[in-house]
Amino acid sequence: xxxxxxxxxxxxxxxxxxxxxxxxxxxxxxxxxxxxxxxxxxxxxxxxxxxxxxxxxxxxxxxxxxxxxxxxxxxxxxxxxxxxxxxxxxxxxxxxxxxxxxxxxxxxxxxxxxxxxxxxxxxxxxxxxxxxxxxxxxxxxxxxxxxxxxxxxxxxxxxxxxxxxxxxxxxxxxxxxxxxxxxxxxxxxxxxxxxxxxxxxxxxxxxxxxxxxxxxxxxxxxxxxxxxxxxxxxxxxxxxxxxxxxxxxxxxxxxxxxxxxxxxxx
Amino acid sequence: xxxxxxxxxxxxxxxxxxxxxxxxxxxxxxxxxxxxxxxxxxxxxxxxxxxxxxxxxxxxxxxxxxxxxxxxxxxxxxxxxxxxxxxxxxxxxxxxxxxxxxxxxxxxxxxxxxxxxxxxxxxxxxxxxxxxxxxxxxxxxxxxxxxxxxxxxxxxxxxxxxxxxxxxxxxxxxxxxxxxxxxxxxxxxxxxxxxxxxxxxxxxxxxxxxxxxxxxxxxx
Numbered sequence: 001x002x003x004x005x006x007x008x009x010x011x012x013x014x015x016x017x018x019x020x021x022x023x024x025x026x027x028x029x030x031x032x033x034x035x036x037x038x039x040x041x042x043x044x045x046x047x048x049x050x051x052x053x054x055x056x057x058x059x060x061x062x063x064x065x066x067x068x069x070x071x072x073x074x075x076x077x078x079x080x081x082x083x084x085x086x087x088x089x090x091x092x093x094x095x096x097x098x099x100x101x102x103x104x105x106x107x108x109x110x111x112x113x114x115x116x117x118x119x120x121x122x123x124x125x126x127x128x129x130x131x132x133x134x135x136x137x138x139x140x141x142x143x144x145x146x147x148x149x150x151x152x153x154x155x156x157x158x159x160x161x162x163x164x165x166x167x168x169x170x171x172x173x174x175x176x177x178x179x180x181x182x183x184x185x186x187x188x189x190x191x192x193x194x195x196x197x198x199x200x201x202x203x204x205x206x207x208x209x210x211x212x213x214x215x216x217x218x219x220x221x222x223x224x225x226x227x228x229x230x231x232x233x234x235x236x237x238x239x240x241x242x243x244x245x246x247x248x249x250x251x252x253x254x255x256x257x258x259x260x261x262x263x264x265x266x
Numbered sequence: 267x268x269x270x271x272x273x274x275x276x277x278x279x280x281x282x283x284x285x286x287x288x289x290x291x292x293x294x295x296x297x298x299x300x301x302x303x304x305x306x307x308x309x310x311x312x313x314x315x316x317x318x319x320x321x322x323x324x325x326x327x328x329x330x331x332x333x334x335x336x337x338x339x340x341x342x343x344x345x346x347x348x349x350x351x352x353x354x355x356x357x358x359x360x361x362x363x364x365x366x367x368x369x370x371x372x373x374x375x376x377x378x379x380x381x382x383x384x385x386x387x388x389x390x391x392x393x394x395x396x397x398x399x400x401x402x403x404x405x406x407x408x409x410x411x412x413x414x415x416x417x418x419x420x421x422x423x424x425x426x427x428x429x430x431x432x433x434x435x436x437x438x439x440x441x442x443x444x445x446x447x448x449x450x451x452x453x454x455x456x457x458x459x460x461x462x463x464x465x466x467x468x469x470x471x472x473x474x475x476x477x478x479x480x481x482x483x484x485x486x
Contacts, residue, residue: 159355162320167421168345168373177357253340255322 004213016041055129064123071132075101078136085144088151089262096244097147101139104237109135112229134205134226135233138190142234143241146186150242151261153178154249162256171254175246179239186238190231197227270296271347271425271457272329276316278309286312288480292459294473296424299451299458301471303485304478310461311352313477314429317459318349330424331455345373348421352429352461354407354414361405362398364413368421380420387416390446392439407434415443419450425457426450432467444470 019041026034058066079098083089109132113119119127154161157178165174197203198220202210205226209219249257274291286309294300304310315321319328319340328335328343335343345368356364369379381398388394391412402410415431428447432440444467451458452472462468474485 159351159353160357163351163355163357164367164371165341166318166320166344166349166351167368167371168341168348169371170341170373173371252338253319253324253336254344255319255340257322259322 004211055125058125058129062125064121067123067125067128070129071105072102074133074136075105078140082140082144082147085140086148086151087263088148088155090151090245090248090260091262092248093147093245096248097143097241100143100237100241100244101136103240104139104233105132105135108229108233108236112225116225116229130205131226131229134230138230139233139237141189142186142238145189146182146238147241147245149185150178150182150245151249153181154256155258155261158256158258165254165256169254171246171250171252174254174256175250179242179246182242183235183238186241187231187234190227190234194227194231197223203227269293270331270455271459272327273317274326276313276323276326278312278316278321280307280309280312285480287477287482290477290480290482292317292482294457294459296457297452297454298472299448299460299470300473300475301468302459302461302482303465303468303474303476308477309480310477311429313482314349314427314459314461318347318427319343320349341373346423347425347427348418348423350414350418350426350428350431352433354410356402356405356410356413358403360399360401361396361413364402365398365417365420368417374421377422384416384420387419387446388412391416391443408436408439411435412439412443415447419446422450424455425459428458428460430461430463432462432464440464440467 019037023034023037026032026037054070058070076098079094079101082097082101083093086093109128113128113131114122117127117131122128161174161178164177193201193203203223203226206219206223209222210216214222248260251257271292271294275289276291277288278286280286290313302310302313312321316323316326319335324336328340328347330343330346335346357367365384366379368374369377385394388396393409393412393416396405396409396413402413405413411431411434415428418426418428418431426447431447432443435443447458447460448470450456451460460471462471468474475482476485
């Protein structure tokens with residue numbers, strides 16, 4: 001039925017040798033990352049294993065409520081992860097990150113699945129879940145990078161921000177430079193991977209499709225759609241995240257409220 | 267008749283919770299140079315940040331020429347009551363951008379950046395060799411202080427609030443800068459509120475205030 005080589009427990013066990021080898025390198029060079037590597041590997045197995053089981057069930061049941069429920073859960077986890085990665089924070093950052101993730105995911109994901117790809121029925125989990133998952137994974141990186149940069153700019157370059165304010169800058173004017181800086185930083189990974197796609201690297205999704213037996217040109221077409229989708233999602237997500245964060249640090253009176261910033265352990 | 271500049275009450279504490287000033291208000295007439303003196307670490311800079319609404323003080327009243335400014339009107343207040351900050355902060359870029367950026371903001375839409383006056387002021391304070399396209403990160407502390415002062419004068423707000431604007435300047439240049447500031451403050455409809463370290467400079471003020479033990483009092 002399938003024209004790809006199936007992987008079983010034996011193959012997965014063999015692959016474990018590779019992570020053990022990476023751990024051995026860490027121990028030999030006293031890098032001290034073997035424990036973190038082990039925990040990360042274990043998380044990968046457990047999280048992906050659980051996801052596989054859940055996806056099998058959701059594919060089988062083919063129920064729109066279940067698909068939407070899973071997507072909401074995914075947005076919450078993505079928001080939590082994005083917030084945890086940032087080295088600074090503020091009260092309400094989790095809700096803002098979740099709102100950003102949800103809005104980005106549903107606007108861009110909705111457009112891609114319903115308009116570009118034309119998924120039938122609209123909630124078909126085979127398309128909707130992986131595509132929105134790609135959006136979330138990449139938005140997460142973009143949003144955490146841009147939030148980090150935004151708060152770093154506000155704190156480290158506060159004198160510059162306040163200089164503009166001291167000459168009557170409105171909130172929008174005062175936050176324009178930090179916002180630009182942050183969104184640019186958040187977009188770097190996707191812009192880099194778009195520039196390198198196909199020359200330096202074979203993107204993950206395309207590789208997966210080819211391994212699963214899709215014709216390469218179809219895989220390429222999907223990859224292009226995915227990359228454009230991710231770029232739009234990251235642009236929208238980072239902008240939204242920074243606008244929401246900006247409102248916490250500056251009200252309509254344009255007073256910079258750094259006292260609202262909290263630090264996290266690196 | 268009410269005063270030209272009225273603001274307060276302001277209360278602030280330092281990082282350790284020590285009260286810097288408590289329930290302090292200002293009421294000043296126009297056309298004068300007012301100095302603020304006081305011990306180091308006594309809260310003078312914080313007080314100026316409150317006056318210029320850079321510090322958050324939502325319960326304070328700010329009135330200029332009888333007009334109230336609060337909430338969303340604070341950007342407008344700051345455009346009238348502008349701070350020349352102690353460490354002469356600059357935006358990343360060249361001298362020209364640093365002098366002209368306020369005029370590109372909404373608050374400056376009715377003003378015009380006067381390049382000739384900028385050049386004339388730069389000559390007066392000994393910055394005649396400084397080209398407009400020089401990156402500000404290459405400037406010395408003294409050059410930055412003079413540039414910050416010129417920016418404040420060019421902006422020509424109703425009130426200049428200056429925090430040790432003469433720090434690090436040699437005496438001749440400092441005297442020229444103080445003359446410029448004093449001339450600005452003594453115009454009708456203008457006011458200069460200035461923290462100065464040097465008692466000789468402070469002695470030239472029309473009105474002297476002293477912030478100590480949490481209170482702002484007149485110096486006889």
